[in-house]
Amino acid sequence: MAYSYDPQNIFAKILRGEIPNKTVLETEHSLAFHDIRPQAEVHVLVIPKGPYVNFDHFSTEAPVEELVDFHRATAEVCRMLGLQPSAGGTGYRLIFNSGDHGMQEVPHTHVHILAGHPLGAMLVRPS
Numbered sequence: 736m737a738y739s740y741d742p743q744n745i746f747a748k749i750l751r752g753e754i755p756n757k758t759v760l761e762t763e764h765s766l767a768f769h770d771i772r773p774q775a776e777v778h779v780l781v782i783p784k785g786p787y788v789n790f791d792h793f794s795t796e797a798p799v800e801e802l803v804d805f806h807r808a809t810a811e812v813c814r815m816l817g818l819q820p821s822a823g824g825t826g827y828r829l830i831f832n833s834g835d836h837g838m839q840e841v842p843h844t845h846v847h848i849l850a851g852h853p854l855g856a857m858l859v860r861p862s
Contacts, residue, residue, distance in 0.1 A: 738788040738792045739788075740787070740843075741842050742786065744842050745841055746841050746843035747843060750766060756768040756769070757769040759779050759812055759815065759816075760808055760811055762804050763784075763800075764783055764785065764800065764805060764808075765783055765801075765804050765805045766782050767779055767780065767782075767808060767809070767812045770847070774847075774849060775849040775850060775852065776850065776851025777816060777848065777849065777851040778847065778848070778849055779812055780845045780847060780848075781805065781809045781812060781845065781846050782843060782844060782845045783797065783801055783804075783805050783844055784801075786843075787844040788842050788843065789831070789833040789834065789839060789842070790844055792844065793805075793844040809846055809848065812848055813827055813848060816848075824850075826850065827848055827850035828847075828849045828850070828854050829846050829848060829849075830846065831844075832847075
């Protein structure tokens with residue numbers, strides 16, 4: 736099934752400048768900004784500027800330049816925020832939510848960068 740992108744989603748509106756954001760980094764193909772409802776001391780979102788619904792849509796249809804830019808922008812945000820363990824940072828978690836079971840709230844590809852304190856287990860295991 737092909738993906739259908741909704742140009743009225745909140746991230747599309749942010750990219751068009753209709754909704755303000757607290758930008759951390761902007762590149763040719765990506766935008767990183769602070770989440771308005773942070774779930775950790777550090778909570779930054781990185782989104783591609785192209786119209787992609789989720790990770791598999793982006794990964795299979797985006798040109799190489801957009802893929803590389805997105806991944807490098809994500810790494811640069813981690814560097815800028817001092818999170819990289821290789822540079823003395825305490826680490827971070829990257830989360831992509833996709834689809835209903837993945838609890839994706841905005842139908843635009845995005846990665847959450849979470850850090851600032853121990854984040855605990857990834858998932859609570861069902862009993």
